[in-house]
Amino acid sequence: MSEPTRTVCPYCGVGCGLEVLPPAQPGKAVHRDGQGTPIWQARGDRAHPSSQGMVCVKGATVTESLYKDRLLYPMLRESLDQPFRRVSWDEALNHIANRIQSLRARGSIDAFCMYGSGQFNTEDYYVAQKLVKGCLGTNNFDANSRLCMSSAVSGYLQSFGSDGPPCCYDDLELTDCAFLIGTNTAECHPIIFNRLRKHHKQNKHVKLVVVDPRTTPTAEAADLHLAIKPGTDIDLFNGIAHLLMRWGWLDAPFIDDCTSGFSAYADVIQHYPPDVVVRRCGITVEALEKAARLWGESKRVLSMWSMGLNQSSEGTAKVRTLINLHLMTGNIGKPGAGPFSLTGQPNAMGGREAGGLSHLLPGYRLVKNPQHRAEVEQFWGLPTGQIAAVPGRTAWEMITGLEQGAVEMLWIAATNPVVSMPDLERTKAALRQSPFTVYQEAYYPTETSAFAHLLLPAAQWSEAPGTMTNSERRVTLSPQFRTPPGEARPDWVIFQKWGNG
Ligand code: SF4
Missing domain, CATH: 3.40.50.740 (Rossmann fold)
Incomplete structure (x- = not known):
């Protein structure tokens, strides 16, 4: 068998490693698509650190799209x-x-x-x-x-001064609590979800919270699904912040050393008591308190989001409000924690x-x-x-x-x-x-x-x-x-x- 070419899947931002093999392999029938055209074969690359050999159906069938309906000349x-x-x-x-x-x-x-x-x-x-x-x-x-991405870009820039997501996929297996917000990760970023779900299943203390108006396959796997009314993400995040402040679950040394403007932020958060927040979001006080408790009690909180936050007229503000939760609890700059924007496109x-x-x-x-x-x-x-x-x-x-x-x-x-x-x-x-x-x-x-x-x-x-x-x-x-x-x-x-x- 000839050596496979190692490459990356060109379909989505997960960026899975692939190995591809030519259609003709010694001692084997030529690999063909449904129309009989000889096509290259793709499989997961076990040595790629992002995907560890996993691949979804799109990556596994990527070579089938290379031959049809091509533009050949100017x-x-x-x-x-x-x-x-x-x-x-x-x-x-x-x-x-x-x-x-x-x-x-x-x-x-x-x-x-x-x-x-x-x-x-x-x-x-x-x-x-x-x-x-x-x-x-x-x-x-x-x-x-x-x-798709510009809200995340602007949110990171305004909060940190730089647009570089401060997380990596290894955090998926190091977190104590993952918040998936406005993302159907199970279907849109399946390999990321597989890694997270495996960690979740194998470790009883690890919790999964999904914030999404829809009941998706991602939401079905959650310990807590917050089906908020569309567009009320900021209310939810500030409502969680309100309870964390009320309960004293802040990282004061981190706030003092690494943030600015906290007192002005605290003033804003006073306007988000639970009764106001649950009415706007369409959830129960118990659900809001459970979300705040899961965030506050976990040593390492990882949040991930995609289009549910980004594709909004106030997408940048939503991203910044989420980042504020990480900053007030020091859930950033350490393994298993941080605000992680999931990109849709491969590059x-x-x-x-x-x-x-x-x-x-x-x-x-x-x-x-x-x-x-x-x-x-x-x-x-x-x-x-x-x-x-x-x-x-x-x-x-x-x-x-x-x-x-x-x-x-x-x-x-x-x-x-x-x-x-x-x-x-x-x-x-x-x-x-x-x-x-x-x-x-x-x-x-x-x-x-x-x-x-x-x-x-x-x-x-x-x-x-x-x-x-x-x-x-x-x-x-x-x-x-x-x-x-x-x-x-x-x-x-x-x-x-x-x-x-
Ligand atoms: S998850 Fe994305 S990058 Fe990975 S194989 Fe599927 S489409 Fe390709």
Whole structure:
């Protein structure tokens, strides 16, 4: 048997390690999919520390999606009602260059936007930042992580000054009490849930609390399920804080040494007595007290959340309120404890590291910080002041910019906004108004390709080398082991060739 290639699953933020084997193995029948196409085989990598050999059905069948409906060549059309015609890479990239030059000549580079993806490798993200924020001088790069992770990013930044989740998967087996909030981990992050559930089952003192309006498979495994009314998370967290203060279950030395503004926080918490909180949340006083007792009595509390907190008009405040509970009880900076944001996409975390949102620069730096801009300009060999001092358009501001005629060129890569954006009819109407949309994608057709003027074929996972960073910030190499179909190129190569052209 030939040696397997070790890589990472490209589907979700758990970041499981995979081993892949070619379709033909000595002495065995060729491995084929349901249509008879020979396909690579995937299995869990026992040596990968994040997943320890475990893999869910998506990871186990990942190779089946590599062969179907691929975009093979650049294709161009002048308007959306015309058919696409195949063009060369040179013609495609020159077309983009002419459009950009015309914007620059008019001093309108801010009419250019790029919308990327948590499916990028970190290297794709990084080269895109250098091209857009460095060379073009606009911060109009945002990613679909904006739709899921930006509340966690802002919550961490505002509470800690840095967007680096202070937890790792080993904490799953070291915690005394896990709060899963707004996350159906059993179905959405199954390998994380498997690790936590095993620890929970094997250790009687370990408790599992689930906060979710829905009764999910995750909630069914909980010792306490708080089915709060949607949107009342802040009331619940502050209600728990109120009881912890009333009972004196605080970590005073930690508060004195490591936090600021505690007395102002305590004033706010006074407004969340149990009778008010249970009425707003739709739970019983007994349930609220049990949650507070579990938090207060446990030596190591780990909280985990995903879209239930993040996808909210007050998502950042929800994340900060949860973090406050950790700070007031010293449940951070020690094994088995801390506020742990679970990322949805495989490389949303790599995007954060590479500065892949419109207010970020690489290395957890901020566009608004003059020293951060100067450091990046110096590293990239750019003149002082080349990086714009104001954050660029967010994903939704790109859509509203199209509506207003302020965005004249939109470059979408590795994401399908006509499916994933909020308010889809409005999104489609805005895309119909776009003067020029480039769509860089591995697959064709997609819902978004119907709104594109220029299609650029991108290489897929397994066809381009790169790295991905999972929820616990573990970086895994994702090597190339197949040849891209047709004329598809890695995303970063497309950016680099266009930038050099
Ligand atoms: S849990 Fe996520 S990363 Fe792991 S195999 Fe499943 S889809 Fe892939």
